[in-house]
């Protein structure tokens with residue numbers, strides 16, 4: 001009975017001690033050194049190469065090392081009968097809340113303007129608006145969207161959110177479904193995307209959506225690059241429909257040298273760091289999942305493959 005750790009970007013040197021601390025005695029193999037494949041019962045994985053999981057005949061569950069599972073869902077070789085568990089973790093949620101607060105506050109308090117003024121050596125004093133004047137809309141009222149929304153609400157920002165099904169989140173105006181989207185957009189001075197990337201949400205951040213925002217709105221995309229139609233963003237910045245954007249994720253990562261986003265004066269680029277999985281807090285979640293399987297209990301946070309998240 002062994003766990004196979006599969007990731008090209010996560011450090012086994014950090015993960016293995018964390019997994020062993022969470023489940024002492026756990027037999028852990030690090031891909032590509034799987035050993036006898038019939039002994040592998042669980043995988044802890046981030047974007048495994050296509051087909052790797054299909055070669056594990058006794059696999060009982062795959063634990064994602066991150067919250068977003070779009071790449072694994074897209075792998076046609078992913079064994080359909082094996083449950084895929086996405087990561088829901090306190091520090092991952094906190095990291096995203098920090099990122100959203102950072103970008104919302106920077107926009108609301110005119111960070112770009114003051115940095116430009118300092119670069120010119122100009123004392124550009126101007127009035128400061130209260131948080132209550134800046135309406136934030138959040139696409140996606142899941143684990144991350146709800147936490148970020150609640151933190152913003154605590155600072156006095158009027159917050160509304162959008163989800164697939166109806167929601168009731170204290171203090172947040174909740175909209176859902178295609179008909180709820182227009183209501184959310186029409187009152188969002190800052191729009192934050194925290195949706196999973198699915199067939200329904202791919203390309204949602206595009207001209208038809210931008211046109212329903214108040215003129216001069218600001219976009220924050222911390223979800224997936226596939227949500228954004230890049231040419232539409234550049235056009236909307238050009239004609240003033242959008243005032244700026246903070247982007248953490250891109251269709252092709254790393255963002256290519258020479259890409260227009262790098263030097264655009266109204267785009268903030270961060271390298272997919274809005275929230276990074278912390279092994280010390282995430283490993284116990286994986287150990288808990290294995291424990292539930294061993295005790296015959298249902299797994300938590302299992303992805304619905306048909307829904308795509």
Ligand code: NAP
Pocket residue numbers: 066067068069092096139140141142143144145162163164165166177194195196197198200201222223224248249272273274275276309
């Ligand atoms: P989650 O808990 O699964 O929440 C997803 C939310 O999106 C839910 O509220 C869901 O609605 C809503 N949704 C899904 N499809 C929709 C649709 N077609 N129309 C309207 N609403 C829809 O996900 P999460 O844990 O908050 O994570 C969200 C995403 O953040 C991840 O998938 C990942 O891509 C991204 N992420 C990025 C980073 C980073 O560092 N940049 C880090 C972590 C995660 P219902 O509630 O009605 O189902």
Ligand code: GLV
Pocket residue numbers: 065066067068069275277
């Ligand atoms: C990071 O992007 C994640 O999905 O956890």
